[in-house]
Amino acid sequence: MKQLLLVFIGGGFGSVLRFLIGKLLNNQQTGIPYGTFTANILGSLIIGIILGLAAKNEAITQNHTLLIATGFCGGFTTFSSFAYENHAFLKSGDFTTFAFYTIASFTLGFLAVFTGIFLTKFI
Numbered sequence: 001m002k003q004l005l006l007v008f009i010g011g012g013f014g015s016v017l018r019f020l021i022g023k024l025l026n027n028q029q030t031g032i033p034y035g036t037f038t039a040n041i042l043g044s045l046i047i048g049i050i051l052g053l054a055a056k057n058e059a060i061t062q063n064h065t066l067l068i069a070t071g072f073c074g075g076f077t078t079f080s081s082f083a084y085e086n087h088a089f090l091k092s093g094d095f096t097t098f099a100f101y102t103i104a105s106f107t108l109g110f111l112a113v114f115t116g117i118f119l120t121k122f123i
Contacts, residue, residue: 003066010071014043018076032097033085036078037105043077044109048116049123056120 022035050069054060082105089098 003063006063006067007071007074010067010073011075012071014072014075014077018078022081031088031092031094033081033101036081036085037101040077040082040105041108041112043073044112045116046076047073048113048118049120050116052117052120053123055117056123 018035018039021039022033025035025038026033047069050060050065050073054065054069086098086102089095089101
């Protein structure tokens with residue numbers, strides 16, 4: 001039960017922060033979802049750091065991992081919004097933004113996870 005509560009609390013905080021970042025950064029004039037992009041890349045970096053630390057030593061407990069990686073990052077990052085935004089780009093015929101957003105999200109997301117894991121070597 002404690003584990004479920006940790007995931008629930010982390011997910012709630014992550015979802016609220018994603019909502020606020022989206023309100024702040026998503027560009028209504030151009031339709032470019034900078035907020036979703038930022039949340040996904042930052043969440044990838046955070047999960048890389050947390051999982052890197054968990055693999056490195058006992059400083060990060062399973063409960064910390066559930067709270068931050070599963071809960072917070074799960075609520076903070078959003079594949080469903082990413083997929084919907086790409087659908088909107090394709091539907092409007094904006095293939096350039098679709099391609100750039102998709103490639104940049106995948107590339108920078110992977111690099112952020114790897115960077116987070118790499119950074120734990122110095123912590």
